[in-house]
Amino acid sequence: MRRHFQAERAVLLCRPATRMAVRMTTTGQDEVKARLAEHLVLLWRYALVLSRRRDVAEDLVQATCLRALERAHLFEAGSRLDAWLLSILHGLWLNELRSNRVRQGAGTVEAGQVLTMDGAGEMDVQVFAGQVLQAVAQLPEAQRSAVFLVHGEGMAYREAAEILDVPIGTIMSRLAAARLTLARRLGGMDGEGPAEVAQT
């Protein structure tokens, strides 16, 4: 069944790819090609944070690089390449989640629902070494994303919101919830009011 979906998806992807294949002249395209490698570590880490699996992350990074090259003509030269690449990676990840759920017989679901329902996936425990990373790995995916982008990469809320395609207020609440949970898991809160807040 899976290969069936793959074949269908290939058909869908053929059209946009046609526009990519030979139009290599724009400066945005040149910039993507020239600077893609600079952002590989960033993509790798974000893929690990999302998927929590090394093998899936490898595939996700490859897919992102290829998609970026396909769409390089759409990249506006001089704008934030890192954010552009991250949003591609995030979109690929969401599509993959959706397809997985379809394949598992759960039918189509909204992206937000997928995000909040994530967590049952198999995790590669070796990826998240150390107390802090382990605590991060146990956060819901939506919170992991926000934490990584804002605290791991130092992005502004607005930038994270654009990459994740959510309102800034959503970033704020995800970060607050993540920090409260982390504070509790990391032993920073011992039965005081904030710990109760974290559980609400």
Add this chain to the structure above:
Amino acid sequence: MNGRDDNRVLSDAELAAFMDGELDAERRREIERMIGADPEAGAMLREMTKARDALRGSFDGLPPLPEHLRGFVTEVTAPGASMPRVAPRHPRRGVLALAGFALLAATFLLGVWFGARNLPGLPATPGGELAQHDAESADDWRDAVAAYLALHTPETFRDVPADDALRGKELATVGARLGLDLAPGLVTLPGLTLKRSQLFDYDGLPLAQIAYVDDAGEPVALCVVKASGSSGAKAEAPSFEELHGLNVYHWSAGRHGFMVAGRIAPERLRAMAEQLQARLPG
């Protein structure tokens, strides 16, 4: 919800934004005053600050970037690189499928483009077999198409309902675009059930896939590409090759390049190619 939210004074989210310097100056001053007057908010702020500080640099502890990914990017971004094919490390996983598809689609259509440039009828290759003088480009084309076709399984077309009217309509559409007469009677083949005809397009250069399954459900495909320019190919017998685990016969006629492929015996495939070659003059 906590008491602060109930009083609509200060939400956790706003406290987080305050810590991160994401609020405007006025709201920031208000919150500073609130925190000064509210020990609970102050305690919360300290705990959240600790958590944030703990996060700083923690992602450096993730596993390092695998070298092969760096090599991969070097390859695909090299000057003159034409989106090379990648050997999937985990060929059955969906994410890679995305990579594979992006790549296959790219390679496929880029291949079509190169192939088409060398199609018979174009000034560069008057009268030759498809890209005969440029084996590499021709191979790219067929290789890419075969790589895509290799993804097909008996399940791919299993649920396509039998619908002769729809099949006829698909063929008419595809044939019109290719400039070929593809009446059902011309492309019907013994032992094969016609399943679907689809059209692809590369900047006006049409390419079609006409898919069949055999009695065992095994997919077999006829792919046709049409070049621009004048005709002039000389007829040659279909040539055999094996690509991506598929048997392939390919030939040229007029302005069209043809290819049949499947995981079926070469003899059956050759018979199919010869029949189609006789019926579709290009």
